[in-house]
Amino acid sequence: xxxxxxxxxxxxxxxxxxxxxxxxxxxxxxxxxxxxxxxxxxxxxxxxxxxxxxxxxxxxxxxxxxxxxxxxxxxxxxxxxxxxxxxxxxxxxxxxxxxxxxxxxxxxxxxxxxxxxxxxxxxxxxxxxxxxxxxxxxxxxxxxxxxxxxxxxxxxxxxxxxxxxxxxxxxxxxxxxxxxxxxxxxxxxxxxxxxxxxxxxxxxxxxxxxxxxxxxxxxxxxxxxxxxxxxxxxxxxxxxxxxxxxxxxxxxxxxxxxxxxxxxxxxxxxxxxxxxxxxxxxxxxxxxxxxxxxxxxxxxxxxxxxxxxx
Numbered sequence: 001x002x003x004x005x006x007x008x009x010x011x012x013x014x015x016x017x018x019x020x021x022x023x024x025x026x027x028x029x030x031x032x033x034x035x036x037x038x039x040x041x042x043x044x045x046x047x048x049x050x051x052x053x054x055x056x057x058x059x060x061x062x063x064x065x066x067x068x069x070x071x072x073x074x075x076x077x078x079x080x081x082x083x084x085x086x087x088x089x090x091x092x093x094x095x096x097x098x099x100x101x102x103x104x105x106x107x108x109x110x111x112x113x114x115x116x117x118x119x120x121x122x123x124x125x126x127x128x129x130x131x132x133x134x135x136x137x138x139x140x141x142x143x144x145x146x147x148x149x150x151x152x153x154x155x156x157x158x159x160x161x162x163x164x165x166x167x168x169x170x171x172x173x174x175x176x177x178x179x180x181x182x183x184x185x186x187x188x189x190x191x192x193x194x195x196x197x198x199x200x201x202x203x204x205x206x207x208x209x210x211x212x213x214x215x216x217x218x219x220x221x222x223x224x225x226x227x228x229x230x231x232x233x234x235x236x237x238x239x240x241x242x243x244x245x246x247x248x249x250x251x252x253x254x255x256x257x258x259x260x261x262x263x264x265x266x267x268x269x270x271x272x273x274x275x276x277x278x279x280x281x282x283x284x285x286x287x288x289x290x291x292x293x294x295x296x297x298x299x300x301x302x303x304x305x306x307x308x309x310x
Contacts, residue, residue, distance in 0.1 A: 002078050004105030004135040006165045008194035010043030011225045012080065014218035016265060017053045017065060018274040023281065025061055027068050029274040034072040036273035041226030043214070045069065046107060046137075048082035050144060051218050051261055056280040063097050070102045078104035080137060080216075086111040088130040095131050106131070107168065109139035110147040117153045121160070128161040135163050137216070140177075141170040141198065151180040158191055168216050170198035175210050182211035200255045201225045205244050208232040220254065220267035221247055221301075227310075246304040250297045259284050263294060270298075 015037065018029035037045060047066050048054035057065065070079055081098035083106045085091040095106050108127055114120050124138065138157060142148045154177070157164050171177060178195055185192035196216035197207040204215055205228060215225045224247040231240035254263045262277070262284045269277040279285075286294075 002075070002104050004078055004080060004137070004165055006191070006193045008044065008078070008166050008196065009213035011041060011214055011222060011229060012044035012046050012078075012196055012216040013037045013042045013222050014049040014051050014198075014216065015045050015047045015069065016051075016218070016261075016268060016274065017057065017280075019053075019276065019278045019280050021276050021278050023278065025057075025065060026275060027064075029276070030065065030068050031072050032275075033268070033273050034069055036268075036271070037222060038073075038077065040221075040223040041230075042077060042222060044078045044080065044104070044216075045073065046080045046082065046216055049107070049218075050082070050109075050141070051264070052082070053261070053280055053283075054082055059094070059097075062094070063101070066098055066103065067101050075102075080105050080107050082107045082109075082139075084109040084111075084139070086113060088127065091127070092130055095134055099134055105135040105137065105165070107137040107139050109141060109145050110149065112146045114147050117150065120147065120149055120153050121156050124157045124161055124164065128163050131163065133163060135165045137166040137168050137196075138164050139168040139170065140174075141168070143170070143172070151177050154181065155184055155190065158193055162191075164193065166194040166196060166216075168198055169195050169207065169212065170217075172199060172203065175203065175206055178207060178210035178212055200251055200260070201228070201244075202251060202255060204228050205232065205237075205241055208240075209237075218264060219247075219251055220264045220271065221250070224251070242308055243305075243310065246301055246308060246310070250294075250301050253293065253297055259286070259290070262286050263290070266291070266294060267298070 018026040081103045083094045184190040195212045198217040227243045265277040
């Protein structure tokens with residue numbers, strides 16, 4: 001079984017959870033979705049994330065869903081499972097379940113109850129001890145968790161918890177965090193871990209320029225992130241920026257709080273990746289005006305990509 005390491009790079013797509021129109025798990029669409037992601041250049045998948053409706057699944061459904069993904073992936077890509085929890089007992093149960101089924105690692109976001117630096121450090125030290133040798137991703141997403149993690153705290157966790165192998169960077173403004181962590185590794189001999197970035201890829205060119213290794217986020221067009229990462233690595237910065245700019249209006253539109261997942265699922269269904277755009281309740285729905293705007297943005301994006309020869 002492949003384990004997540006400090007060398008993780010590329011595009012780890014945050015996978016949707018497909019449902020039927022009645023709210024049941026759609027496992028056939030799960031297969032199609034996995035194929036869709038792999039065909040468009042995903043180097044890994046992240047499941048049970050915040051945009052994957054994990055909180056709407058039972059424990060049994062979570063295992064069924066992840067097992068189906070792992071079976072479809074069949075070892076071709078590493079799969080990271082979100083296991084965030086305020087308590088370590090349910091976190092460990094879910095971790096053992098996911099790792100036993102073949103996941104490469106887990107992702108842990110801090111609970112909103114953490115109020116100071118020492119509490120954050122202590123939480124991740126205890127999580128590392130509790131989960132043993134399981135590699136994990138530290139999810140730094142203060143806009144959702146309400147927990148601000150300074151660079152010094154992240155660095156302390158890296159120094160003291162060897163199973164922390166990746167930072168999911170989702171702070172904004174937060175580009176300076178990437179710069180500071182990379183400087184520590186380069187000039188102070190600190191351990192260099194993978195940095196994969198979120199927020200729908202909205203700052204991906206800048207994040208790559210600061211030293212990120214890729215993306216760990218969702219977008220209805222994962223090929224955008226694939227190409228931006230690829231051309232940044234190859235030094236074709238103008239090409240990378242042009243591709244990013246072509247997708248930016250739709251990426252921005254998809255980032256609307258409360259509506260973004262409905263937009264992403266609508267486009268994924270339109271692209272044939274899933275059968276239904278349904279969210280499990282509670283969930284938002286799109287109006288006719290929303291759909292009209294999405295269609296206009298898709299048309300504009302297609303025209304711009306044609307101009308670029310994409």
